[in-house]
Amino acid sequence: MIDTEVLIVGGGLAGLGAAHYLTRRGRTVHVLERSSGPGGTWLENTYPGCECDIHPALYSYSFTRLPGWISGRADHHQILRHSRLLADRIHRVARVDYDTEVTDCHWNDTDARWHVHTRSGTLHRARFLVLATGALNVPRIPRLPGSFAGPVLHTARWNHDLDLRGARVGVIGTGASAAQLVPALIDHAGQVTVFQRTPAWVLPRTRTRVPLPYRARRTVEYWRNETLLPALTGSKRRRAALEARALRHLHAQIPDPVLRRALTPSYRIGCKRIIFSDTLYPALCHPTTTLVTSPLTELAADAVRTADGRRHEIDVLVHATGFHVSAALMRLPIHGRNGVSLQEVWARDGVSAHLGTTVAGIPNAFILGGPNTGVGHTSVLFMLESQLRYVAAALDETDRTGADALVVREQAQHRSTTRIHHDSAATTWTRGGCRSWYLDREGINRSLWPGATWRYRLHTRTFDLHNYRSIRASTGGSDGIEQAEPGRQRDEIGSATGN
Structure with missing residues (x-):
């Protein structure tokens, strides 16, 4: 058995950020990563043209x-x-194990510790568990009758040994990955056939014209992205202006009216993920x-058939079809107090967590990139850093109160989730006229924070101890930390939109 204070499952930017942040605050940390190295999604997504469409001054933590x-x-x-440089820093102060797949996480009421098993048979015991498995890492492959005899790829499982020079390549999808892949293919492939289900809204990439110091550039990019939010959360005037901007971009780059019409979305901008690209439209115009x-x-065997009866011959088939949301976490057995299963609770009641981070019945466990902490307009790392501060404060409060563990109250989780769903009701993500991975099967937003990211940071800037109960290992019982006095307890989450 290997004992540690904080066990982090996942070695992507979320897990690495947590390890860096917590070790700097004196915590003993151990990271388990199933892949052969750090990086998470950036280790797995290596397709041609792959890059981040958020400005790198913002797609980073404030401490790196x-x-x-x-x-x-x-x-x-x-x-x-x-990611590797960040991992090298962490290696000096924490233990990181690669090629280590976690198979089960079980809370033990007797010793108030998490017991975590790996596929190799090793048992880890930890006081705190941080789940940083990522939300978008299990590829989604559409089911189609028949079979294709040639090479089949997914953008997250690219084969760099495959020579595409002169090949006829079929690409399924026109989302964020395809918007980067297709322009990169046209210089090498002999023919690129793009199969589109629904067109995407595309905005031009922001150009950095004025040189600024790092902190100033980060601030400018943050507020530039936040200005997109009103168009997505209810302002008809701002939405019309943003759609007009996207349509100007479309008309400027696509001269053919027939192709323009095929690429014009029929749903509101932001209902699906907005694409930021200056190269997608020219690539679609390429001969x-x-x-x-x-x-x-x-x-x-050598083609794809479509509903109009046509047969499209190809040599290579590429799925640029995205991911199953939070599938890695849903596939990992996690059992809290009295054997309660996180997966069973979520399957029954829907995916939810208090502030997207903690779940009732699951003590001393924190989900990074959890329910409703995603963003559709800016850098997710800003949200993750807010969570890191909240997690660090939670650990400190656990020590200060003398508790063996803290677990969020079910009522608090319910109130915060209800508020998030209320604030989501009028947004383009739920009323934009499309179906996207932002929504579950019932059409409920379980993925995105429905407001300004600075409001999320305000909600997580201090640890809301009154929304938690304490647990003692000796009896497995609860001391029940007292609620705030009547009239003084603030709303657990308030409104994400400020309404």
């Missing part, structure tokens, strides 16, 4: 700088290199590129 922030662009090579809008119906 991402290379490329001066130029305003960072590809996956730079981000992966940055070797064909856009197909008829639905896919069947795979053949």
Whole structure:
């Protein structure tokens, strides 16, 4: 058995950030990562053209700088290199195990510790558990009848040994990954056929014109992104202006009216993820590129068939079809007090967590990038850093109160989740006229924070101890930390939109 104070599951930017942040505050940390190295999504996504479409000054923690922030662009090579440098720092003060897959996390009421098993059979015991498994890492592959005999790839499982020079490549999808992949393919592939289900709203990339110091550039980019939010959360005037900007971009880059019409969305901007690209539209106009809008119906040995009866011959099939949201976490057995299963609770009641971080019945455990902590307009690392501060404060409060563990009250989680769903009701994510991965099967937003990210930081700036109960290992019982006095207890979350 290996004992540690804080066990972190996941070695992507979330897990690495947690390890860095907590070790600087004197915590003993152990990181378990299933892959062969750090980086998470940036280790797995290496397709041609892969980069971050958020300015690198903002796609970073405030305590680390991402290379490329001066130029305003960072590809996956730079981000992966940055992840490795961050991991090297952590190696000096914490233990990091790669090629280590966690198979079960079980809370033990007797010793008030998490017992975590790995596929190799090793048992880890930890006082605190940080789940940083990521939300977008299990590829989604559409099910189609038939079979294709040639190479089949997903953008997150790229085969760099495959020579695409002169090949006929079929790309399924026109989302964020396809918007980067297709422009990178046209210089090498002989023919690129793009199969589109629904067109995306595309905005031009922001250009860094005035050189600024790092902190100033980070501030400018943060507020530039936040100005997009009113268009997504209810302002008809701001939404119309943003859609007009996107349509000007479309008309400026697509001269063919037929192709323009095929690429014009019928839903509100932001309902699906907005694409930031200056190269997608020119790539779709390229003589070797064909856009197909008829639905896919069947795979053949050397082709894809569509609903209009056409047969599209290809040599290589690429799925740029995204991911199953939070699938890695949903597949990991996590059992809290009295054997309660996180997966069973979420399957029954829907995915939710207090402030996207803690779950009733699951003590001393924190989910990074949890429910409703995603963003559709800015850097998710800003949200993650807010969570890191909240987690660190939670650990400090556990020590200060003398508790063995803290667990969020079910009523507090319910109230905060209800408020988030209320604030989501009028947003373009739920009323924009499309279906996206932001919503669950019932059409409820379980993914995105429905307001300004600075409001989330305000909600997590201090630890709300009154929303938690304490647990003692000796009896497995609860001391029940007292609620704040009547009339003085603030709303657990308030309104994400400030309404």
